[in-house]
Amino acid sequence: MGVKERKERDRQEMRDQILKSAHQLFLEKGFDQISIRNIAEAIEYSPATIYLYFKDKNEIVHALHQDGFKLLNQHFQPLAKFEQPFERLKEMGKAYIKFATENPGVYELMFMRSEPMEHVSDCLDEEWREGDRAFEFLVETVAQCQSQGYFKGLHPHSFSMMIWSFIHGLCSLRISQHLGHVKGARESKISLDDIMTTTYATFSQALEKLKG
Amino acid sequence: MGVKERKERDRQEMRDQILKSAHQLFLEKGFDQISIRNIAEAIEYSPATIYLYFKDKNEIVHALHQDGFKLLNQHFQPLAKFEQPFERLKEMGKAYIKFATENPGVYELMFMRSEPMEHVSDCLDEEWREGDRAFEFLVETVAQCQSQGYFKGLHPHSFSMMIWSFIHGLCSLRISQHLGHVKGARESKISLDDIMTTTYATFSQALEKLKG
């Protein structure tokens, strides 16, 4: 009587296939370039079929949103080996930038759009676990830095918010094509990657000076 | 023989009317909610008419983009009265946040979308003057702070990029609805404005510690 189980499995497989195709399209194109008909064609099904597995487009986007956080946490995982919290903090920033520049489409959907956020509002908080994990990892690292004399007297949660704001700002300006148009960078032949590296290095230096 | 002149004036008037209506719609609704047919209805003309005055939607968006920078600079102008550069720097941040929270639709189109940026690529650099002015004002202020002992040894341009990244990150996270979903802020009843104020205050404190 494993019929229900198989059906459930088939259903899950179909969902996965849809998400996989959608993810692929996100890597190739941008947020606005992706469409239901697009995904439907990729999985060789009718557009209407997708609505049997997902309520609407936002639900697909939200699912990819969650996958994105898992991917981000995978970027963070190997950083646990850094014993020195401040070293770990700096590596976290680099890993975040690497994630954003390597997956701009996914990053855009995770952090730069309000559409998936609206869907988050009316679903269980439990679904935010992966996102929370990433931020908690940051807060913990900041707290550990403080126990070694860094960032004295500053609230770890607020300070983490500040760090995240900076890194996100840098990454999102790059993805939204603004970085190349800033005065001083526009006319010179400095690559966008160099600007990001330089700006992040400046931030790191500033953080370093906040010791003691 | 003032016929050509009058025609040119009429044309400019029509352009202004289109932009005015578009701006109004941006204040009321969001970026994705605005449409050519929408604007056309507001000015009581056919949608096709708009294409006689603007090449495409992106050109409209780009025009609003420029208006937005003028508005931002208007927020910055009164700050010249602050003689102390560090005080001025802090006030600039507040003014930027004020501008972003009061004009979220305009901010979104100015800094969070790549569509208008693509149009910028193939138009004269001259059109970036207003944007450059705002950033130069920041760089100058940072340089003046350095001459008073702040941010020693850090490159003013990179440091300005860092400051802008932070502020933009904070504002964009708020506009994209992400700020309310961060662990620690989600369950508590802290308002989004409070989170922004607190985070910015933390940033200010950090900057203050970078003296000497």
Added chain:
DNA sequence: TTCTTTTACTAAACACTGTTCATAACTCTT
């Protein structure tokens, strides 16, 4: 004034988008 040319405008269409629904086509149970 009359005729011609230029300009300003728009209705209709094209190719898209997300989404819904009746209908058809399978699958499974009896």
Added chain:
DNA sequence: AAGAGTTATGAACAGTGTTTAGTAAAAGAA
């Protein structure tokens, strides 16, 4: 094999940006 239940889809609706062909009005020339 017949009926019930599930699954897939074609067609449609309302919306989007944009183009084109055609019309009506204004301007210039006779």
